[in-house]
Amino acid sequence: MTATSIEERGQTTIATRTVERIATAALTEVDDVGGSARRVFSIAVGGADDAQDAQVTAQVQGEETTLGVRLSVVYPTPVSAATEAARQHLVRRVSELTGLAVSRVDITVTALHAPTRERRRVL
Amino acid sequence: MTETDKTTTQGSASKTNTQASGGEVEKSGTSALVTKDGTTTIADTVVQKIAALATREVSGVHDVGGGAARAFNAIRERIPGASASSGQGVTVEVGEKQAAIDLQILVEYGVSIADLSRSVRRNVITAVEQMTALEVVEVNIHVGDVHLPGDDTDDDQADSSRVQ
Numbered sequence: 001m002t003a004t005s006i007e008e009r010g011q012t013t014i015a016t017r018t019v020e021r022i023a024t025a026a027l028t029e030v031d032d033v034g035g036s037a038r039r040v041f042s043i044a045v046g047g048a049d050d051a052q053d054a055q056v057t058a059q060v061q062g063e064e065t066t067l068g069v070r071l072s073v074v075y076p077t078p079v080s081a082a083t084e085a086a087r088q089h090l091v092r093r094v095s096e097l098t099g100l101a102v103s104r105v106d107i108t109v110t111a112l113h114a115p116t117r118e119r120r121r122v123l
Numbered sequence: 124m125t126e127t128d129k130t131t132t133q134g135s136a137s138k139t140n141t142q143a144s145g146g147e148v149e150k151s152g153t154s155a156l157v158t159k160d161g162t163t164t165i166a167d168t169v170v171q172k173i174a175a176l177a178t179r180e181v182s183g184v185h186d187v188g189g190g191a192a193r194a195f196n197a198i199r200e201r202i203p204g205a206s207a208s209s210g211q212g213v214t215v216e217v218g219e220k221q222a223a224i225d226l227q228i229l230v231e232y233g234v235s236i237a238d239l240s241r242s243v244r245r246n247v248i249t250a251v252e253q254m255t256a257l258e259v260v261e262v263n264i265h266v267g268d269v270h271l272p273g274d275d276t277d278d279d280q281a282d283s284s285r286v287q
Contacts (some may be wrong), residue, residue, distance in 0.1 A: 009248065010263040015268065
């Protein structure tokens with residue numbers, strides 16, 4: 001009796017936490033950016049390096065989401081190049097995985113750190 | 124058609140018919156559950172379990188249920204004799220001929236949620252409609268969390284360590 005096709009009956013909602021965790025995981029796929037220290041009441045706790053995850057906050061409104069990201073950049077990399085790569089990757093990956101359009105990605109670079117992960121010596 | 128039929132029967136004061144139909148929307152609609160020889164009612168838990176199992180079948184769904192429901196289930200699984208309830212995280216509304224389903228799911232990282240929700244919806248609707256003959260009007264899906272490859276708990280290792 002219903003005219004709508006079987007796959008379009010009902011809505012899908014995605015929790016903000018899901019979007020944030022997807023964005024955090026997507027950021028680990030980007031080279032030369034690392035995590036940021038966790039902040040508890042505006043006080044940084046812990047160090048900022050690759051071992052930490054980047055801090056992502058998401059705001060989902062309907063079919064759109066905006067992201068706020070706090071991350072660190074590996075030292076010799078140009079900051080603007082690294083953040084641009086991170087932004088592009090986030091926009092592509094988050095919209096691909098969640099189906100939400102990413103309208104805005106605000107990035108705060110909280111630290112520059114030396115490369116902690118060892119480079120592969122052999123290929 | 125049914126609307127006009129009903130109003131005319133009401134208008135022609137055939138009281139027995141209108142009293143029997145009560146507050147129902149349509150009496151003459153074709154359904155395998157409501158027949159003139161009697162009705163078949165299906166409990167909420169039936170639909171709930173079918174929906175939960177059909178959801179789990181879809182690859183990309185890591186688990187069904189919200190945080191609290193899953194934590195409670197994890198404890199129940201460990202109690203001897205008790206089994207995890209398969210209907211957690213599924214809320215259903217079952218009427219005489221129709222059902223509406225709300226799902227809370229946890230997805231795997233790496234799958235497209237839009238595609239996944241379509242296949243979950245297809246699988247759940249097909250399974251419920253086939254088994255219960257209820258018409259599923261909607262399946263609302265809430266993706267509560269994402270499961271990352273890194274945050275595997277010990278239960279996966281416990282399963283695999285048995286045989287090398």
